[in-house]
Each structure stands twice: as structure tokens, then as C-alpha cells.
Amino acid sequence: MARVPPTKPRKNALQARSRATVDALLEATARILVREGFEKTSTNRIAEIAGVSVGSLYQYFPSKEALVAAVIERHNDEIMKVVRAAFVEVTDMPIEKAVRRLVTVAIEAHHIDPDLHRILAEQIPRIGQLKDVEASNREVHALVRAYLERHRKEMRKIDPDIATFICVSAIEAVAHNTVLNGAEMLTEKMVKVLVDETTRLVVGYLR
Amino acid sequence: MARVPPTKPRKNALQARSRATVDALLEATARILVREGFEKTSTNRIAEIAGVSVGSLYQYFPSKEALVAAVIERHNDEIMKVVRAAFVEVTDMPIEKAVRRLVTVAIEAHHIDPDLHRILAEQIPRIGQLKDVEASNREVHALVRAYLERHRKEMRKIDPDIATFICVSAIEAVAHNTVLNGAEMLTEKMVKVLVDETTRLVVGYLR
């Protein structure tokens, strides 16, 4: 059995100073991750950039992986906040409007710190099972499924699990590929076209 | 400027013995990659598993990355062979039949050595720009686009680039997520359902 590094943060960092240190560490990790890549992200360098000693780093995080996991978690939380809000907003909307909104949010969410997003996407498999990310995935599926069941009447007859899988895959794929293909130079018009088309793709499928 | 390790193979290994060595190295790399992950894939270990000395490894590959790049290339070639054949087969089929065939092939192609596929998918960004993979992406886009233009009359009016982007994203997403979600325990029935649904998704969008 391969030895897997521990990934849970060491303390809850309730104190203010601790909190600041932890933040600095996460910030530093994210920055280095983006600028240098995972291989070159060393704990010594993270500590240095965070303006903290390595010793302190290990006071709060038991391993390099724990640090990266925490960064992933933080990023994931940000995205999920946006996503959850969207689902609240969308609950009672008719399919077409709802899908349009969700697609828009999906693309927006993928554009929160897109460089970091890209790097993290690569690292997630490496860090072992991120409970957090998996949970988020499941949550998204649940939310979509719930919406679909609630709006069953607007749709053709269709297995809700399959439909969820297909819809989530399609929307995520567009959002994901959009980040990859030069996230920066994305004009508003192009986003609109993408949203229109993806909405059509999904709605057409559900009806 | 980040220093990137060289990724071009060193010799072309025309002789039989050389060819065998190279093959053994690629096989070993693939196996270790799958079983231990990229970080733990060391050149010494690769050489050992390949039953070859490290020196020989470096005779043919200038770096660890070059080795991984070659494995990626090989895997990519296999996939592309299948994909190209599918497009030939599909050229004159009507949309519905063609999409169904292409979706099927996409899922099949992602299941050629699915564990390796998963690992490689993660490594591709790390290895720098793989000319090969990018070229394949472009080729797939071109093939889809060509098909769509040829069958324009069966479809609603639609920008061919956008349509290509959407279709490729959707099909790939399903295929990709299918590998990730336990490729092994995929029943024939489930595949059929997935193919049906994805076909519906795409065809519905194009019509």
C-alpha cells in the first residue's frame, strides 16, 4: 500500500495571528503553484514567500500535500458558493432560463482565478481523494437532479440520473474548454454565443 | 523563463536491438506511470523494469519527460488511428447514424488502456506543449468541421466553428467522464444508454 501524505490542517487557527499565517501560506502556495508549477513548489519556497519559517509552515500543515489540498479546498469553496447561489436563484425558473443562468455561472465560476484553476485541476488527481472535491461533485449532481425532478413536467420522459450526468458533463465541458482556450481573450460577445449554444444544446436534449 | 526538459527522442532506433530496447522502455514507463504515478516514476526504476541500464535509457531519451512524451505520443497515435478510421467510415452517413458511431468510437477510444489514459491526461499539461496532442486536437476539430459542412443540409443554420466546438466538447466530456467514473464496471447496457443519450444530445443540437 502506497504511503499517502496526511492532508488535514493541523489546527484550526482560531487565533488572529495564526489565521494570518495560514492565509499567507495559502496565498503563497497558490502563487507559486501558478507561477512555477507543482514540481517546483517546495515547502521552503512557500514559507519564504509567505514570510514565515518552514518550521511554522509545519506547525499548521503536516505536509506539502496538505497545503495544496487546502488551496484546492479554498478555491473549491469559492466556486461552490457561487454555484449554490445560482441554484437557489434558479429553482423556480423554467428550464430554458434556468439552464441559461447555470451555464453562465459555470463559465464564470471556471474563470475565478483561471490560472490557479487550471493548475489545481491537474493536481487534484495527484493529491489523492480530495473528500472535498468529490463532495462538491456529488452536491452539484444532487442539485441538478433536484432541479430536473422539480421541473419534470417541462421535460420529456427521461431517467433523471442519466440526464444529470449528460447535462453536467456537457456544461462542464464547455466551461472547462473555454478556460483552456485562452481564457483571457474572451470577448463578451463570444461568451454570449457560447452561452446561447450550450443552452440550446442542453435544453434541446431535455425537451 | 522556466527551463523545460527536452522531449525529443534521441535516436530513431532503426536497428532491431535498439527497437526492442525502446519498446521495453516505453512499456516500462507506461506500467510504472499507471502503477505508481508520475512523481514516483524515476528513470532508474524505468530502466530496471525495462531490464535495461539507465545508460541505455539516456541513449534513447534525453530526459524523463521525453520518455513520458513518447508514451503519450504512442497512446495518442493509437487513439487517432481509431478516430480517423471512424471518420472515414462515417463520411456519407446521415447525421444521426454518424453521430452515434462517433460517440461509440469516442467512448471506445477512451477505453484503450483506460488507466494509462487517465494518468496521461493529467501529465499532458506538465510535459509542455505536446506538438502531437495539439495536432491531434486540431485534426479532430477539422474532421468534425468537414463532416458538418458536408452534411449542412441535414442541419439547421449554424456557425460551423461554434458547432464543432460544442459537439467536440460534449462528446469528449461524456467519453472522458465515463473513463473517470469506474471504467471497469461499465456494462454493455450502460454504454448503450450513454451512446443513445449523447447521440440525442448532439443530434438534437444540430437539427
Next chain:
Amino acid sequence: MARVPPTKPRKNALQARSRATVDALLEATARILVREGFEKTSTNRIAEIAGVSVGSLYQYFPSKEALVAAVIERHNDEIMKVVRAAFVEVTDMPIEKAVRRLVTVAIEAHHIDPDLHRILAEQIPRIGQLKDVEASNREVHALVRAYLERHRKEMRKIDPDIATFICVSAIEAVAHNTVLNGAEMLTEKMVKVLVDETTRLVVGYLR
């Protein structure tokens, strides 16, 4: 463009413990250099002899060359201290007495750790331009030149740069060849003869 290893020390080692480590490393390097030669001087061996881990070595020196450079520098400093003192002492002496003193000091200076001196002399070109050594060379030239100008009246008319070049070359050559030819078995009497003759050579030339 040939890649040249970095040669600047990494930290200034202000703390006492650091200082001790650095000293041990330099000492070890010097010893191995003398006993085994440059090629066989490996960083692992240096660390071992210094009673320190390789990691610590690289905490203070970015490369093997940096270590050797530091040893050269240290040796150079020792020599220059003696040489500078000699020039102070000599400023107002008449030519004959001054030259005699300088020749004596040159030979003595070359005999500070003569084995190390020999090895280092070989390595200096290999380590790239040692700012330090070049600076010392220039300084010696400047000191000689200054002396000659100050004592112009005791000498025939002569271009000071040429004279400096000739005098430095001659004195250094004798000192250098003396170390090479079995530094150990050098009797006092022989040294006296050498000093006498070299003094005569130089003074004869200047008058």
C-alpha cells in the same frame, strides 16, 4: 555559450553555528583538493569529511565550483595580506632593499600551504574568472607601479607599465617555479641564493 556553475556563496553565515559549518566545509575542500585532486573532489565526500550533510553544503554553496572558489579566495586573501604588508613596509626603501624584501615575501607567500597553492593554481582557470584573483593581480601591478614611480629617480628612464610587467613576471616566475620544484626540501641557504639572484636580476634591469 558554455554553462558556468554559480560561484557565489549562498548565505553570509553570520551565526556562529553557520560559521563553523562553512569553515569545516572549506577546510575539508582544501584537504581533499590537496589529497585527491579536483576531479575526485566530490561534494558528498567534502560533506562527509567536513562532518556535515550534503544538504548543509548546498545551503551555503550553490555548487562544487563555488566551494573551490571560496577556498581560492581564502588562500588568495592570506597571500594578499602578506603582500600588502610588504608593500607598506617597502614604500620608502631604496630599490635594492625593497626588491630584496619583495622577492623574499613573494617566495614566502607562495609557500603558504604550498600543496594547496599548486592545486589551486591549476584550478583557477577552470573556475572561470575569479573576480578576486584578477583583482589581486591588478592590485599587485598597481602597487609595483606605484613603487616604481615613487622611486623613478633611482632608476633609468623606462616605461612604467613595461617595467611593472617585466618585474612582476620575473619575480612571480621564480617564486612559482620554486614551489613547483619540491617546495619541501628548500634549505635556507638556497632561498638566500635565490633571493640574491632574483634581486640582482630585477635591480639590474631597473637601474
Next chain:
Amino acid sequence: MARVPPTKPRKNALQARSRATVDALLEATARILVREGFEKTSTNRIAEIAGVSVGSLYQYFPSKEALVAAVIERHNDEIMKVVRAAFVEVTDMPIEKAVRRLVTVAIEAHHIDPDLHRILAEQIPRIGQLKDVEASNREVHALVRAYLERHRKEMRKIDPDIATFICVSAIEAVAHNTVLNGAEMLTEKMVKVLVDETTRLVVGYLR
């Protein structure tokens, strides 16, 4: 006792083809030595540049050092040819004229392939005792000594060994430093001045 690599050439290479191979190897070694330095001079690279297989290299030279030794020897021979001729020419000349001629020749000899000369000068100590070079040194001393004894009457009373040591040192030093200090940009006028001055230095000393 340190293991020293063998330095004697393996065969006498009487055959024409052999001769050509050996020449190509020596030429290649010299070129790489000059262009890349000793560390980077590998036997594989030498063979490649020489257009010969490594195997063949080892047919003629038992080790890398043997190869370098042979290059040194060849260079040394060239220099010694010139030097010996000079001594023949000079035998019956009066001191002043003779010294002037010898100094000129010394400078010229140091400028036969000066880049190679520089590199070799560094390597000679590393290659262990080069019988050849030592012999040449002794021969030069003997030639000088012989000349001095023959012309004793033109000189003051002086121990011939000491005188030889001093003269050889002085002349070599000037020649050596001249190569080191930018051999390339040496004008004829500067050479003349150097010769004049060095001659004066040495003759002044002997008289």
C-alpha cells in the same frame, strides 16, 4: 595509492589507415579541448568528431588521459623542434644577440596554437607525470646551461645552475604571461618592446 589511468598509446600505428585514424583522434581531441574544456571532453564526443567509433578510439588509446597526453606530446614536440633549432642557431652568437633570439623564439613558441597551449598548460599537472614534458624541461635547462658555459667569458662569475634557473624562469614567465594576456591582440611593436626589455633583463643579469 591512487589509481592512475594508463597513458601510453596502444600501438604504433604503422599502417597508413591507422595513422589517419590516430591523427583524426588527436585533432578532434585538441579541438574539443579548446572549444569545450577538459571536463566536457568525453571520449564519445572525441570519437564522433573524429568520425570514428568509440571502439576504434580504444583500439589506439587505452584511456582518455592517454589521448590528452598524446596531444600534449605532439604540441610539446612542435615547440621543442623550434626551440632546438633556435639553440643550434645561437650557439656561437654573443650573449646579447643570443638572448634576444631566444626570447623571440620563446614568445613565438608559446604562440603556436595559443588556445590549445593554455588549455594544455592547465591539464599537464592533472595528467600525472608527463615524462615527455619533464624531459623537455630538462632538455631546455641543459641547452641553456650548455650555452652559458660556452659563453662563460662574456659573463660575470656565476653558478651555472642558478643562472640557468633564473634565466629560464624569467624568459618563460614573460612568454607565458604574454600568451595569457590576450595573445591575439599583440602588435609587432609590442612584441619588439617585450623582446627588448626581456633581453635587457636577462643580459643585465648575466653580465
Next chain:
DNA sequence: AATGAATGAGGATTCATTCAT
């Protein structure tokens, strides 16, 4: 709590040399 010096296993890579063909 914080510090940062020290650790040392481990990994990538080179290169002189051999030897089967």
C-alpha cells in the same frame, strides 16, 4: 509559538569503458 540550520534519502544524468556482432 517561531525559527532556520541540519538532515539524508532519493532522483536525474553523465561518461569512460567493454564486448558481441
Next chain:
DNA sequence: CATGAATGAATCCTCATTCAT
């Protein structure tokens, strides 16, 4: 004789982690 593929010991260097202060 020539070839060049194969060898593998040896080397440099990194970096996660610990622990005395």
C-alpha cells in the same frame, strides 16, 4: 579491425521534514 549498443558506478543536487534553540 571496426562498430556502437549497452553498462552502471559515480556525481551533483533537491527538498520534505525534523528539532534544538
